[in-house]
Amino acid sequence: MKTINQEEVQKYIDQFANEPVYIHLETTNGAYAKHFDKTAHNVGAYIRNAQIKYERGKIIKSDDFDTYRVGLKTGGWVYAEGLTDYEFNDEGQLLLAGHDQQGRLMVALQISPKPFRM
Amino acid sequence: MDYSQHKHVVIIYPHPDDESFGTSGTILNFREAGVPVTYLCGTLGEMGRNMGSPFFANRETLPEIRKQELIDACNVLDMNLEMLGYRDKTVEFESRDDIAQRLKQFIVDLGATLVITFYPPYAVHPDHNAMGAAAFEAVKGIEPENRPELWATAIINNRNEVLGEPDIVVDTESVFEKKLEAIKAHRSQAEGMLSKMRESSDFIGEYESALQRLQFESFYRIDVDELDE
Ligand SMILES: [Zn+2]
Numbered sequence: 192m193k194t195i196n197q198e199e200v201q202k203y204i205d206q207f208a209n210e211p212v213y214i215h216l217e218t219t220n221g222a223y224a225k226h227f228d229k230t231a232h233n234v235g236a237y238i239r240n241a242q243i244k245y246e247r248g249k250i251i252k253s254d255d256f257d258t259y260r261v262g263l264k265t266g267g268w269v270y271a272e273g274l275t276d277y278e279f280n281d282e283g284q285l286l287l288a289g290h291d292q293q294g295r296l297m298v299a300l301q302i303s304p305k306p307f308r309m
Numbered sequence: 310m311d312y313s314q315h316k317h318v319v320i321i322y323p324h325p326d327d328e329s330f331g332t333s334g335t336i337l338n339f340r341e342a343g344v345p346v347t348y349l350c351g352t353l354g355e356m357g358r359n360m361g362s363p364f365f366a367n368r369e370t371l372p373e374i375r376k377q378e379l380i381d382a383c384n385v386l387d388m389n390l391e392m393l394g395y396r397d398k399t400v401e402f403e404s405r406d407d408i409a410q411r412l413k414q415f416i417v418d419l420g421a422t423l424v425i426t427f428y429p430p431y432a433v434h435p436d437h438n439a440m441g442a443a444a445f446e447a448v449k450g451i452e453p454e455n456r457p458e459l460w461a462t463a464i465i466n467n468r469n470e471v472l473g474e475p476d477i478v479v480d481t482e483s484v485f486e487k488k489l490e491a492i493k494a495h496r497s498q499a500e501g502m503l504s505k506m507r508e509s510s511d512f513i514g515e516y517e518s519a520l521q522r523l524q525f526e527s528f529y530r531i532d533v534d535e536l537d538e
Contacts, residue, residue, distance in 0.1 A: 192367050215368065221358050222398075222434045226466065237356070237398075278367060286367050293501050294364030301368065308369070309396070 192276040192288060195259050197250055200277050203285045204248040204261070207302050214263075215239045215301040216271060240306045243269060250274075258289060261300055271300035310477075312342035319421040319457070320388075321412060321444040323351035323400055323436035325379035326498045329491040331462050332425060333386055334481025335526050337488065340387045347389040347419055349412060350379060351440050354498070356397040362500040374497055382494035385487060391415065401439035405446060408439075412447035421457045424448055428461030428529055431468055449533040460528035475527035485520055492519075 219235035245263040252259055253272070263269040273289035280286060284303040288296055301307065318339050320328055328336065328348050336346050353372040360366040366374050376392070383390040393411065395403060416424060427441035441461060448459050463472055481488050492499050506518050513521075 192364070217356075217368070219356075219358060222436075226433050226464075235398075280369065282369075284369065286369060288367060290360070290364055293505070294360055294362045295358045295501065296360055296364075296368065297358075299368050308372075 192278040192286065194257075195250075195275060195277045195287070197252060197259065199279075200250050200259075200261075200285070200287065203279055204250060204263075204302070207285070207304070208245055208248055210304070211242055211244050213240050213242055213303045213306050214269060215299060215303075215307050216241075216269065217299045218271075218297065220297070221295070240309070245269070259287075261287060269300075271298055273298045274300065310338075310479075312339050312344060315339065315342075315344045315458075316422045317419050318344055318346045318423045318425065319416055319419055320346065320348045321351075321424060321426040321440060322348070323395070323427075323434075323440040324354040324357075324397070325350060325352075325375045325382070326354065326492075326495040327427075327437070328386070328388075329382050329488070329495055330523065331464070332526055333382075333488045333491045334484050334523075335425070335479045335528075336386050336388055337481070337484035338479065341484070345389065346386070347391060347415070347421075348383060349391050349393055349415055351393050351395045351400055352397040352436065353379070353392070354397050357498065359498045359501050361497045362504050366497050371497065375495070378495045378497060382491045385491040385494055398436060400436045400443075403439075405439070405443050408443035409446035409450060412444055413450050416447060416457060417451065417455075423458045423460065425460045425462070425528065428463040428472075428531070431463035431465045431472065433464050437464070445531065445533060445536065448531075449536075453534075456533070459531040459533060461531050462526075462528060472529060476530040477528040479526045479528075480524065481526060482520065482524055485524065486516070488523070489516065489519055492523075 217237035224231045248263040259274040260272040274287045278286045287300045289298040355372045426444035427437040429438040429441040
């Protein structure tokens with residue numbers, strides 16, 4: 192993956208608009224958050240291979256950091272923040288992820304024309 | 310301990326790297342004594358957060374990368390490998406009975422005289438606890454006269470308060486070079502830990518610092534008839 196290029200990513204987001212796509216959406220602070228910090232608790236959610244269709248999608252740069260937010264307008268909304276890196280892979284999938292200083296994944300939003308591998 | 314008294318050791322954990330961090334020294338001791346060891350690895354750690362440091366994997370490439378790392382580590386440890394094909398973070402939502410049935414079949418077919426797994430619910434990660442619970446159930450499902458020994462790994466911080474001193478403590482110093490090699494085979498997962506270790510104030514060299522942290526592997530001996538439930 193490489194650092195997000197806003198225009199590039201916007202182009203890919205536009206490309207998937209108004210057609211059925213599969214998404215992977217995830218956020219986590221890790222399975223050991225509480226193990227290392229008693230006051231923390233483990234938080235995570237993910238959805239893989241939900242099919243959606245969005246009429247408009249947008250990537251926006253945050254004001255203070257080099258992170259990005261993405262919103263996809265469906266009948267409802269799909270939203271992710273803290274995104275830092277992207278890749279458009281050989282399978283035609285747009286992968287967006289937010290990594291911390293140690294390179295650990297904290298959030299991911301991925302869009303694919305076909306189901307993600309299980 | 311006389312490692313050669315065992316005929317076959319079966320390791321049951323959910324993630325690639327569980328075996329190397331927690332049990333590889335013990336595995337190496339069994340292998341040196343000529344005892345075959347088989348790892349039943351539940352998942353490919355598909356949902357892992359560590360992507361390498363600096364990161365080189367992504368959510369979609371991670372499974373293949375971790376699969377190769379697992380194969381490499383098992384080669385270092387000279388251990389057989391069976392990948393069970395469950396998915397990271399979801400083991401607890403599968404049918405425990407079904408998993409236990411599969412595990413039991415492996416244990417019986419391999420003629421295991423010792424099974425090593427996680428100690429539920431003292432193993433922190435939900436997959437660890439679910440895999441351990443299924444392994445306990447599998448062993449319990451074998452008629453007492455054919456039952457293998459069962460050792461379990463607890464990793465909660467206050468394990469000694471809750472469970473008492475571990476029954477078995479293995480000193481891995483004599484095989485530690487290989488243990489470190491097995492850990493490093495899990496490049497995507499180990500790099501973060503190793504670089505954190507290098508930056509810590511008490512760092513005294515990679516081998517020495519790793520030895521300080523990972524020299525001893527400890528297990529609780531489980532009698533499945535004594536478990537409540
Ligand atoms: Zn694990």
